[in-house]
Amino acid sequence: MEGSLAALGTAVWLGILTSISPCPLASNIAALSYLSKNVQSQSAILVSGLSYTLGRVIAYVGVSALIVTGLLSVFSLAQFLQTWTNRIIGPLLIFLGIILLEWIRIPIPSMGSSERLERLARRGSPGAAALGFVFALSFCPISAALFFGSLIPLAASQGSKIIIPSLFGIGTAAPVAVFAVMIAFGARSIGKTYEKISLFAKWAKRVTGVVFLLAGLYYIVTYWFGISVWSV
Numbered sequence: 654m655e656g657s658l659a660a661l662g663t664a665v666w667l668g669i670l671t672s673i674s675p676c677p678l679a680s681n682i683a684a685l686s687y688l689s690k691n692v693q694s695q696s697a698i699l700v701s702g703l704s705y706t707l708g709r710v711i712a713y714v715g716v717s718a719l720i721v722t723g724l725l726s727v728f729s730l731a732q733f734l735q736t737w738t739n740r741i742i743g744p745l746l747i748f749l750g751i752i753l754l755e756w757i758r759i760p761i762p763s764m765g766s767s768e769r770l771e772r773l774a775r776r777g778s779p780g781a782a783a784l785g786f787v788f789a790l791s792f793c794p795i796s797a798a799l800f801f802g803s804l805i806p807l808a809a810s811q812g813s814k815i816i817i818p819s820l821f822g823i824g825t826a827a828p829v830a831v832f833a834v835m836i837a838f839g840a841r842s843i844g845k846t847y848e849k850i851s852l853f854a855k856w857a858k859r860v861t862g863v864v865f866l867l868a869g870l871y872y873i874v875t876y877w878f879g880i881s882v883w884s885v
Contacts, residue, residue: 660807664817667799668824670861676793681828684784702833704778708785710822713800716790717808717818724809743872745802746865752798753862785826
């Protein structure tokens with residue numbers, strides 16, 4: 654089994670945190686809207702939700718596998734990472750914390766024509782998977798920061814090309830899975846659920862941002878200045 658339990662749990666949390674950030678959450682809800690327009694049965698909605706999740710997983714696994722394989726295959730780069738990883742992680746975590754706390758505002762790019770996305774959604778399970786693949790690769794600032802800044806280093810440190818990225822992909826599709834189940838079983842409180850998820854996302858981002866800042870400061874103090882925090 655690739656990676657420790659802590660690493661696996663971190664991958665899932667990073668995926669969930671990505672999924673409930675404003676831009677990815679909006680894209681997930683939009684995807685569910687596209688998918689639910691053209692299906693009539695409960696099972697079809699559930700299958701579409703699973704296919705969408707699979708598409709996201711394939712996208713993240715493909716990108717991370719290429720990057721992690723490249724990192725691990727270059728001996729000089731591997732040596733550099735072994736020597737400097739702990740020093741790089743500190744500033745990186747602080748940067749991610751600043752983004753999560755929204756101290757830096759980054760413009761969000763457009764995801765393309767809605768007509769094209771609707772055409773994909775009409776193609777059944779393959780279309781749902783393709784939609785998940787497209788949305789996964791439409792990186793927003795926060796999702797890009799979490800994927801390239803946190804997940805890729807985590808996957809590389811664990812030597813995990815498949816499992817950790819897969820768990821991240823599953824986590825990013827969590828809202829679609831939840832809403833698909835709600836629609837399939839006739840739930841009428843999707844709007845309220847969306848509001849609750851948005852509120853949870855707001856606090857989850859803040860808490861994680863603070864944790865990232867503190868962890869980044871710890872790495873800088875420990876590995877840049879050689880000060881043991883626990884002995885102070």
